[in-house]
Amino acid sequence: MNKIMRHGQVGRSAPRLEAREKATGRAEYVHNLRLPGMLYGKIFRSTIPHGRIRSIDVSAAAAHPGVYRVITAADVAKVVPNPYYGPAFHDQPILAIDKVHHVGEPVAVVLATDPHVAEEAAALIVAQYDELPAVYDEVEAMTSKAVVHDVLKPAGTFPDLKHLQGKTDTNVALDFHLRRGDVAKAFAEADHVFEHTFRTKAVLHLPLEPFVSVAETTGSGLTIHTASQSPSFVRIEIARLLGWPENRVRVKVPYLGGGFGAKLYIKLEALVAALALIVNRPVKIALTMEEQFFTLTKHASTFRIKSAVSKDGKITGRECEVWWNGGAYADIGPRITQKSGFTAPGPYDIDNVTIDSYSLYTNLTPAGALRGFGIPQLVWAYESHADMIARALKLDPLAFRRKNILREGNAQATGTIMRDAAIEAVLEQVSARMDWEKPFARSSGSVKRGRGIAIGFKASISPTTSVAIVNVAADGSATLYCSTVDMGQGSDTANAQIVAEVLSIEAEAVRIVHPDTDVTPYDMATLGSRSLYHMGNAVRLAAQDAKAKLADLAREVGVPEGSNIPIAELFVKKYKMQAGNIIGTASYIPSYVPPEAETGQTPNATPFWMVGGAGAEVEVDTETGHVRVTRLVNVGDVGTLINPRIVATQLSGAAVMQYGFTMQEQIETDGGQITNASFADYKIPSILDIPPMESEAVDAEQHDGPFGAKGVGESGTFAVSPAIANAIDDAVGVRISELPITPEAVYRAIRARNGDPLEDA
Amino acid sequence: MSETVRTIRFTLNGETRTAQIEPHWNLVDLLTRLDLFGARESCAQGLCGCCTVIVDGTAVSGCLHLAAFADGATLSTIEDSHGLDAVQQAFIDTGALQCGFCTPGFILMTRQLLAAHPDPDDDTIRHYLAGNLCRCGAYAEIIEAVKLAAKRPKA
Numbered sequence: 016m017n018k019i020m021r022h023g024q025v026g027r028s029a030p031r032l033e034a035r036e037k038a039t040g041r042a043e044y045v046h047n048l049r050l051p052g053m054l055y056g057k058i059f060r061s062t063i064p065h066g067r068i069r070s071i072d073v074s075a076a077a078a079h080p081g082v083y084r085v086i087t088a089a090d091v092a093k094v095v096p097n098p099y100y101g102p103a104f105h106d107q108p109i110l111a112i113d114k115v116h117h118v119g120e121p122v123a124v125v126l127a128t129d130p131h132v133a134e135e136a137a138a139l140i141v142a143q144y145d146e147l148p149a150v151y152d153e154v155e156a157m158t159s160k161a162v163v164h165d166v167l168k169p170a171g172t173f174p175d176l177k178h179l180q181g182k183t184d185t186n187v188a189l190d191f192h193l194r195r196g197d198v199a200k201a202f203a204e205a206d207h208v209f210e211h212t213f214r215t216k217a218v219l220h221l222p223l224e225p226f227v228s229v230a231e232t233t234g235s236g237l238t239i240h241t242a243s244q245s246p247s248f249v250r251i252e253i254a255r256l257l258g259w260p261e262n263r264v265r266v267k268v269p270y271l272g273g274g275f276g277a278k279l280y281i282k283l284e285a286l287v288a289a290l291a292l293i294v295n296r297p298v299k300i301a302l303t304m305e306e307q308f309f310t311l312t313k314h315a316s317t318f319r320i321k322s323a324v325s326k327d328g329k330i331t332g333r334e335c336e337v338w339w340n341g342g343a344y345a346d347i348g349p350r351i352t353q354k355s356g357f358t359a360p361g362p363y364d365i366d367n368v369t370i371d372s373y374s375l376y377t378n379l380t381p382a383g384a385l386r387g388f389g390i391p392q393l394v395w396a397y398e399s400h401a402d403m404i405a406r407a408l409k410l411d412p413l414a415f416r417r418k419n420i421l422r423e424g425n426a427q428a429t430g431t432i433m434r435d436a437a438i439e440a441v442l443e444q445v446s447a448r449m450d451w452e453k454p455f456a457r458s459s460g461s462v463k464r465g466r467g468i469a470i471g472f473k474a475s476i477s478p479t480t481s482v483a484i485v486n487v488a489a490d491g492s493a494t495l496y497c498s499t500v501d502m503g504q505g506s507d508t509a510n511a512q513i514v515a516e517v518l519s520i521e522a523e524a525v526r527i528v529h530p531d532t533d534v535t536p537y538d539m540a541t542l543g544s545r546s547l548y549h550m551g552n553a554v555r556l557a558a559q560d561a562k563a564k565l566a567d568l569a570r571e572v573g574v575p576e577g578s579n580i581p582i583a584e585l586f587v588k589k590y591k592m593q594a595g596n597i598i599g600t601a602s603y604i605p606s607y608v609p610p611e612a613e614t615g616q617t618p619n620a621t622p623f624w625m626v627g628g629a630g631a632e633v634e635v636d637t638e639t640g641h642v643r644v645t646r647l648v649n650v651g652d653v654g655t656l657i658n659p660r661i662v663a664t665q666l667s668g669a670a671v672m673q674y675g676f677t678m679q680e681q682i683e684t685d686g687g688q689i690t691n692a693s694f695a696d697y698k699i700p701s702i703l704d705i706p707p708m709e710s711e712a713v714d715a716e717q718h719d720g721p722f723g724a725k726g727v728g729e730s731g732t733f734a735v736s737p738a739i740a741n742a743i744d745d746a747v748g749v750r751i752s753e754l755p756i757t758p759e760a761v762y763r764a765i766r767a768r769n770g771d772p773l774e775d776a
Numbered sequence: 777m778s779e780t781v782r783t784i785r786f787t788l789n790g791e792t793r794t795a796q797i798e799p800h801w802n803l804v805d806l807l808t809r810l811d812l813f814g815a816r817e818s819c820a821q822g823l824c825g826c827c828t829v830i831v832d833g834t835a836v837s838g839c840l841h842l843a844a845f846a847d848g849a850t851l852s853t854i855e856d857s858h859g860l861d862a863v864q865q866a867f868i869d870t871g872a873l874q875c876g877f878c879t880p881g882f883i884l885m886t887r888q889l890l891a892a893h894p895d896p897d898d899d900t901i902r903h904y905l906a907g908n909l910c911r912c913g914a915y916a917e918i919i920e921a922v923k924l925a926a927k928r929p930k931a
């Protein structure tokens with residue numbers, strides 16, 4: 016029904032609307048913003064992982080020449096009496112109060128007109144702590160004596176967190192359970208039982224524009240300029256903290272220099288807001304690359320997966336236990352634990368399933384969503400497990416997957432019937448691209464070749480809302496007001512193409528007003544690949560609303576139906592001059608049924624599914640453990656393509672990022688201290704690191720997506736890691752069960768397999 | 777302003793300029809005070825290329841280059857022209873930019889690359905641009921852009 020009226024705007028590789036600004040260095044970022052009278056804040060951070068604050072001595076910093084003021088939690092309390100924030104739990108203080116919970120937690124801020132002076136002075140602050148026992152491992156956190164928070168404080172907006180209110184002596188920030196069928200019986204009757212445990216280390220987003228926010232007081236309240244993916248959330252949360260109506264807080268977001276899930280909810284916004292209110296001057300805080308390591312990571316995880324399998328390779332039962340290392344503050348971890356947790360059994364048709372998914376507090380940097388919302392951690396486990404089963408049963412990995420794949424019209428573990436999820440098509444396209452059915456040339460000698468495939472899926476987070484406004488001016492030009500943030504994914508261009516398609520104009524002629532909560536309407540956030548579907552639908556409906564009103568206007572001024580009189584003339588006929596406008600509006604919220612508390616069952620878990628598959632060919636040097644990926648194929652189901660070129664760059668960009676998480680990235684810690692917090696020691700992929708890649712989308716349609724489209728930002732991440740691990744196993748017969756796959760890990764595994772293990776370092 | 781302030785004279789994007797600088801300022805500090813934001817500090821360690829500035833014809837990391845050294849030098853930045861040159865147009869046409877934060881650095885390095893190697897192969901491109909990072913992972917498109925720019929007549 017949405018494939019109506021093709022005007023050639025949808026489906027066209029229009030260059031990004033803002034490409035020229037970006038290519039000339041003139042694109043607007045908060046990074047560039049400087050306001051008259053502005054002070055720069057530099058954060059003084061905790062040096063210990065867990066402890067009670069005994070004293071904070073700011074006297075030397077305050078006396079440092081050029082310092083305007085030093086601020087601690089005691090000052091913040093005067094403007095924000097209850098300064099705890101967070102999307103799921105109100106657990107994170109603006110500045111540490113009484114206790115610190117992780118190394119790098121903000122404790123005080125120095126303000127100065129010169130950022131270098133603020134930095135110098137921050138180094139003069141001295142804090143003393145009484146150290147407390149700390150916990151770092153997500154599985155240990157389940158039972159450890161060290162407890163991160165004295166009491167749990169769920170935000171209250173989520174019914175499934177209510178039972179955690181006021182709980183003490185626990186690090187569990189959410190436990191999600193799903194029960195389907197009779198797992199005990201499936202295991203009792205199974206021909207084979209396989210059980211494996213997989214782990215991932217913490218990694219991080221590292222957008223090249225680090226976190227940055229500016230706040231200024233205005234006559235009516237506060238304006239916050241921030242590199243944020245969630246302007247509406249920032250407005251609502253800051254208003255809540257201040258006890259103000261929403262309309263006194265204005266949040267403005269220009270382009271972002273990358274986001275990837277880092278710049279969500281509250282990061283620096285509450286802090287700059289409090290500072291601006293305290294000193295009544297504009298305040299900017301721009302983090303360094305190093306400070307990003309103390310702000311947000313991707314969850315480290317442990318996943319124990321156990322399967323009952325019949326002689327002929329049918330999976331009859333599966334148990335999934337997942338522990339998510341949430342760090343010191345919950346951030347969005349509890350939502351990941353549930354909303355991604357329910358896909359833990361993978362895209363397979365399994366009648367008997369249990370899932371137990373736990374969000375844990377630990378004394379590490381808080382963890383949040385990173386390009387996949389927990390899915391890459393899950394796919395890493397279930398797709399490695401899939402190959403291990405196939406190998407043990409001497410089945411071809413593709414044949415094993417074909418036998419078990421979750422087909423259209425069948426029920427997923429939640430009981431929700433699969434619709435518009437091209438799982439089979441993605442699997443088939445990956446294998447076709449990989450020439451899977453043809454013989455594969457292996458090598459003799461010390462460098463061995465191998466190949467592997469993997470496939471993963473994700474449910475869009477639900478229920479969420481987007482609102483859009485399309486304004487047609489009296490000359491016929493159109494402007495879109497929406498709070499979707501273009502952080503590089505190309506949403507401005509895609510939304511303009513949708514407006515243009517509906518109004519039969521050129522996408523390049525549509526003007527996009529960037530998020531400004533005084534002007535652009537509510538949007539839940541730019542996250543989880545939700546925007547093209549949710550906001551795209553709101554934009555399409557708003558444009559249709561404007562179009563219907565234009566038709567009304569035509570009728571009103573006596574223009575016959577079907578006439579192609581220019582829009583400008585309609586306005587002149589009515590207003591006798593170039594005047595007036597037509598405003599189309601719409602909001603979009605898909606239907607959703609929350610899961611039953613005990614069983615996790617729901618007939619409607621998500622508005623749409625995303626599917627991503629990958630194939631890898633590798634060469635493994637058995638003498639050094641070095642792995643060279645010689646080919647990486649990525650295939651996604653993204654519905655129809657609004658902008659094919661941007662889709663391709665999203666798929667390949669996501670795969671590059673996940674390739675880094677697979678082969679080279681990990682946060683290294685020692686007693687809670689991060690030991691590699693810089694680009695010198697934490698290596699993101701460079702142009703020399705990336706393998707030859709092919710990325711493409713399958714021919715598909717999301718029936719209720721705007722013109723059949725759905726999200727694409729994450730699908731390229733899902734299957735990369737296990738495809739590579741499976742290829743390594745294929746090459747040298749060793750299984751790597753923990754990310755990243757370092758040469759050392761591969762070499763150790765080869766030596767162990769040869770009965771000649773290396774001694775522990 | 778402290779007594780450490782000094783005045784430097786330099787050419788910036790074709791214009792003669794003077795500026796008062798502090799001894800600890802780097803080139804990015806200097807340029808942002810002149811309202812030029814195309815060179816941007818990201819890693820601050822000379823490892824990402826976001827802060828690339830052309831000094832006397834050679835690309836340098838602005839985050840590591842003291843402003844004091846700009847005295848008497850000729851600087852050019854991404855803002856040095858008003859139209860688009862072949863390299864910029866090629867980055868736009870191939871979709872070689874996503875968030876755009878790394879883009880000015882890549883474009884300046886690509887100009888220098890093409891001056892030295894008018895018809896570069898993949899390997900040359902990869903090695904020449906190895907000092908520039910793109911977290912959005914637009915590398916494949918960047919390589920495509922460089923090749924496209926090489927084919928086009930110079931603007």
Ligand code: FES
Pocket residue numbers: 816817818819820821822823824825826827828837838839840
């Ligand atoms: S900011 Fe200068 S090289 Fe990264």
Ligand code: FES
Pocket residue numbers: 223272273503872873874875876877878879909910911912913914
């Ligand atoms: S385009 Fe975002 S870092 Fe390169």
